[in-house]
Amino acid sequence: SxxxxxxxxxxxxxxxxxxxxxxxxxxxxxMMFWYRQQPGQSLTLIATAxxxxxxxxxxxxxxxxxxxxxxxxxxxxxxxSNMSPEDSSIYLCSVEPGQQETQYFGPGTRLLVL
Amino acid sequence: xxxxxxxxxxxxxxxxALVLLRCNYSSSVPPYLFWYVQYPNQGLQLLLKYTxxxxxxxxxxxxxxxxxxxxxxxHLTKPSAHMSDAAEYFCVVSDxxxxxxxxxxxxxxxxxxP
Numbered sequence: 151s152x153x154x155x156x157x158x159x160x161x162x163x164x165x166x167x168x169x170x171x172x173x174x175x176x177x178x179x180x181m182m183f184w185y186r187q188q189p190g191q192s193l194t195l196i197a198t199a200x201x202x203x204x205x206x207x208x209x210x211x212x213x214x215x216x217x218x219x220x221x222x223x224x225x226x227x228x229x230x231s232n233m234s235p236e237d238s239s240i241y242l243c244s245v246e247p248g249q250q251e252t253q254y255f256g257p258g259t260r261l262l263v264l
Numbered sequence: 265x266x267x268x269x270x271x272x273x274x275x276x277x278x279x280x281a282l283v284l285l286r287c288n289y290s291s292s293v294p295p296y297l298f299w300y301v302q303y304p305n306q307g308l309q310l311l312l313k314y315t316x317x318x319x320x321x322x323x324x325x326x327x328x329x330x331x332x333x334x335x336x337x338x339h340l341t342k343p344s345a346h347m348s349d350a351a352e353y354f355c356v357v358s359d360x361x362x363x364x365x366x367x368x369x370x371x372x373x374x375x376x377x378p
Contacts, residue, residue, distance in 0.1 A: 151310075183366075192354060192368045193308075242307060251296050251315050251358070253366055257307040 152177055152245050154256035162262045163233055170229045171259045173243035178223035180248065184216070187240040187258070196241075199226050233263045266291045266357045270369035278377045283327075283342040285372045287355035290336065297338040298356040298366075299329055308354065314338065325349070350376045 153176040163169050173182065184196040196216055197205045205218040219227045230237050240260050244253040271286040289295055299311040312323025319331040325348075329340045338355060355369040 154307075192370045193366075194368075195365065198365075244308075252298070252310060252313055254310065255300075255308040260305075 152247050152254045154254060156243060156256040156259050158259060160260040165234050165263055167233055168229055168231045170227050171241050173226045173256055175224045175245050179245040181246040182226045183244045184228045185242045235263045238263045266359060266367045268355050268357050268367055268369035270355050270372050272372055274373045276375040276377055277345045279347055280344050283345045285340040285353050287338045287369060288336055289357045291357055291359055293359045296358045299340050300354045302352040345376045347376050350374055
């Protein structure tokens with residue numbers, strides 16, 4: 151398994167601003183993922199972030215809106231840019247430790263945009 | 265393509281009663297199947313997983329699930345519900361051919377009535 155932390159745990163932001171969410175893992179992992187969970191809904195994959203390559207975005211998500219960094223094997227950031235109230239969601243990162251075919255999730259960042 | 269259907273977005277059971285949360289999947293290749301639980305204001309926790317070993321999988325907190333290929337189902341059960349089981353439950357399918365991308369069901373909210 152893996153222990154994952156996220157910062158901040160929650161935030162309230164004004165529209166038009168940007169927020170960077172950090173994800174830290176207690177072990178080196180190749181595959182990291184960022185998800186969005188809108189209120190009362192399931193999880194939607196935003197992008198896959200593998201160390202050493204550009205993040206791969208899912209349909210409906212673009213790099214300009216959700217830039218991702220992956221500087222090493224234990225850390226990643228997701229920025230939510232030029233926020234609007236529609237961006238109010240829980241953002242979760244997850245990791246897949248090698249050859250386990252299982253994802254482990256961080257506690258999430260609860261974002262409210264006013 | 266892979267997809268997951270969770271029947272019943274809300275399920276209520278009495279404390280001590282059987283818990284049955286339904287999940288049907290669609291996959292063109294042998295799937296990996298997971299159940300995750302999300303307690304209020306928390307991240308996702310892995311309950312159990314099926315990755316082509318025994319078809320009856322036992323997980324944490326007394327939960328188990330049975331993979332039935334003929335029915336394309338992976339229902340989650342627990343013999344006796346406890347108040348602490350109240351949470352959101354997600355069924356997930358993935359397969360090794362899509363880089364282990366996770367496909368989430370819409371979730372089932374479990375209420376336990378004292």
